[in-house]
Amino acid sequence: MSEKKEFANPKNFVNRELSWLKFNDRVLEEARDKQNPLLERVRFLAISQSNLDEWFMVRVASLAQMVKVGYDGKDAAGMTPIEQLNAVSAAAGDQVKLQYQTLSRVLLPALKEYDIQLLRLADLDSRQYDYFEDYFDRELFPVLTPMADDETRPFPFLANDSINIAVRLTKPGTETDKKEKLFATLQVPDNVFKRIIPVPGTSNHFILLEDVIKEFVAKMFLGYDVKETATYRVLRDMELDVAEDDTPNLLKEVQAKLVERERGAVIRLEIESTMSKHIKTRLQDALKVDDFRTYAVSGPIDLTFMSELVKVVKDFPELSYPKFQAYQATDLAKGNIFDTIRNQDQLLHHPYDTFDSVVRFIQQAAEDEDVLAIKMTLYRVSGDSPIIKALGLAARNGKQVTALVEVKARFDEENNVHWAQELERMGVHVIYGLRGLKTHSKLTLVVRREGDEIRRYLHMGTGNYNDVTAHFYTDLGLLTSDTNMGIDAANVFNILSGYSEPEYFHKLHISPDGIREFLEEKIAQEIANSKAGRPAYIKFKANSISDAPIVQHLYAASQAGVKVDLIVRGISILQTGIPNVSENIELHSIVGRFLEHSRIYMFANDGAAEVYLSSADLMTRNLNRRVELLFPVEDPALKQRVEDIFDTQWNDNVKTRVMQDDGSYQKVDRRGSTTALDAQMSFVEAAAMQVKAQAKAAAKEAQREQFMPLNNPFDDANKPTNTQE
Known part of the structure; x- marks a missing residue:
């Protein structure tokens, strides 16, 4: 055989x-x-x-x-x-x-x-x-x-x-x-x-x-x-x-x-x-x-x-669970958000980082006089979406606004039909995607004139533009002004709204023609590295893994000695522990306070780790019958943060169940000396510490401004005039 x-x-x-x-x-x-x-x-x-x-x-x-x-x-x-x-x-x-x-x-x-x-x-x-x-x-x-x-x-x-x-x-x-x-x-x-x-x-x-x-x-x-x-x-x-x-x-x-x-x-x-x-x-x-x-x-x-x-x-x-306050970096909460993104890419980890930064990105684009166009894909939105309102405001402000509304999003069809009609009434150009495919990607493109040049700003995410579910779904998002990603994003929207077949993409990958091939290529690369004695691993986090060809590629990686770590919340047709097939595969599932929804795909790449985020799960429908987006995280600090997020979840021993060789799932046995780690609660605590430190710094700054003298008595320019001279 x-x-x-x-x-x-x-x-x-x-x-x-x-x-x-x-x-x-x-x-x-x-x-x-x-x-x-x-x-x-x-x-x-x-x-x-x-x-x-x-x-x-x-x-x-x-x-x-x-x-x-x-x-x-x-x-x-x-x-x-x-x-x-x-x-x-x-x-x-x-x-x-x-x-x-x-x-x-x-x-x-x-x-x-x-x-x-x-x-x-x-x-x-x-x-x-x-x-x-x-x-x-x-x-x-x-x-x-x-x-x-x-x-x-x-x-x-x-x-x-x-x-x-x-x-x-x-x-x-x-x-x-x-x-x-x-x-x-x-x-x-x-x-x-x-x-x-x-x-x-x-x-x-x-x-x-x-x-x-x-x-x-x-x-x-x-x-x-x-x-x-x-x-x-x-x-x-x-x-x-x-x-x-x-x-x-x-x-x-x-x-x-x-x-x-x-x-x-x-x-x-x-x-x-x-x-x-x-x-x-x-x-x-x-x-x-x-x-x-x-x-x-x-x-x-x-x-x-x-x-x-x-x-x-x-x-x-x-x-009930105690309430917590999500963190928002000061630069994303105040001032010109485009300056912040242009200076450095921004990674958002929801719900620990507030979704308000995404909403503010779109709201500020709607009001910024230098913004020329906003293009966005919408799969599921809330019943009273601030994002929909911002798109309507942008259209009224004379900007070119295009929204792809996926009216076939399961059980949200009626809501999305309503919003599609509302957006059209607001003056937004509404499109419905490609024939035969659901558009599941989460992508926003803002086109802005800056001096003599046109710059593109992007938000790409693993989760929906839904300000309600963002409070209890864990997702990752990237704000960037990377030039090549911006060009790729523009080509994605040209494909969705018109007739366009770009020869290649610089950095982004889309399905149905791209993500499967890219992942298979990366898996093959790890197999080759492992066989050559070079560093090799695969670390995936997804909601489900039910695509048989992808599973077979992971089996091949395991057989070649590649360590495969999978965090899969829901369905897995993959089986661990099969002799000579999946002995090097370990699969964890986290079910806890928040619904794990982010998709992370990481490769050792011979010691130069590569990190990708995606809207796509490892399911046949996502890879073959949906428009999905996979994008790299390139900033070294942000790459490290994603790796740390994955590692924290991998080491969770409170809410994690580990797939056994018989297909059952068992919680981690902490009897003995193992310290309890609930990944979600650790992220909540980290966010709380950031919020506390931010408030302390703001209070200190306010106090400094309060006691700052209005005039410097040693400044000649401010010296009082001697009226007796």
Whole structure:
């Protein structure tokens, strides 16, 4: 068997979806970790639910589609779609059970110790019970719409991710043996009302909206007896399939597909474990859902509500992570930011370095009279984005402003369509990228006239231009006025907005034609160096590694003796510890307070280390079907800082899980003499020290200015005039 075939052997790979479930297990571990503040553990449980929902709506839905059309191709691990679907359905079922065990056996009892409780109406006193009955009569009754399912009225359409209540009824006076089992359903209006309702007279006792409805729902079925109520939820296939080849107007096509997507096939049915077999069967028949896609849960449906619980709990700040202030260098916070960047490249490490520097870069460009043009790619932005406002201001100030808005960004399509239309109304030139490709790169180009020359200023990053997620996603960004990078960036925008095929790029690399080839070339270089006895290593940090060809190149590097260190937060189809294949590969995963999102690619390069940052993960979609950007960090001090960031994370022994040879992940064993290192908290502490030192220096400067004499008595020019002469 050839070397290439040996590396491609399915036994050398982990199934992508099963690997993702292991990642979500690590998130769920954080909910069970008593070292985390209690309300943060509650939040981790909610995150694990949100993650699982999106995974079902996209990945499981894709597998189901492949099975439906009869596709039987195998993944890198040698599994067909139906084999994957069966395997992940069982594994997801185990994870759901663990979620609810975490809720009922761990978190709710721990919350109760602080008298934070989710109650049932049976737990209330008469006054409180009357309050909720009045709440139902006054607020809920007028809004609720029960929908019968019988011979004359078909089963109603259920919106994706909606919580519903199934009701089984009978007609009084009918003979017992002839009683018809009547059925109705109604949607819980949690889009109109808060799902968590405070209990009057208490600080932190709550009732769920659906429990109030179920208690008094009989008032909606006068003349009938309610025999059973049960909560359920459906998740639909939410993958957006836009046929761009036949689409003259991409914006309108995306809008149409958004409406169509809401009616996708049901991919998952969640039901209360107490639901009767009769109602369960009726729902499965009506929704066309098999048993293996039906999940019975022992607790409230849809645990994402726990993140709302965190927000409404009062008087327990110690149960959450302490707040911290991100650092901003004085030169980036004040004065002319272009002078600062021109003097030296600036590296930003979010959220420890504030995202305000990026916002200020764009805001100052919008107002600077010497700025001629701003060009920017936007993948995900916040609902009230200061960057969008700055682009609009720049257009009003007469600058040439171009924004590429990726309207196909998953689950942000509607938001991005809105902002695309708003930007056009503001006078911004909006483009939608290349046909068939998502534009995922994070790039801003500012063109400025300085005397007789034109200078280009860039911001390039690993994360989105989103001022909200920048508070809890870890990302890296570079501000530079490097001439060659500026020329490359201009060519990138020419490719995106028009017809341009530059022969080469000076320093930047883009996918789909560039990043894969560049990484493979660098890996090959490390292999050659190792075989020649020269210094060789590969250090990658990414969110996911699921591209089989890249994995095979890393296996080749390992076999050649190259030490390969990988920090991968999520999916990894790569397997460590395989004899003669991956013995020199070690893989760490960090799951903690912040979502690790930065992408770092480093090579020993025979002792002259090279450091690159990128928007791209090591996934086939990023390397083949997206416009991504990879860029170098060249300033020696900034290169060292990136290396230090990687090394700090590599040496983390608190939030790191290390992939074992059997594919499992285990935390670092600190028993003995090992000092605890939580990389994220160490960065928080370093930022706090910088903020403190900055404040101290500012106070000292203010004091110096306060006591500075207005005039120098020994200066002849300021000597008082002698009026007697």
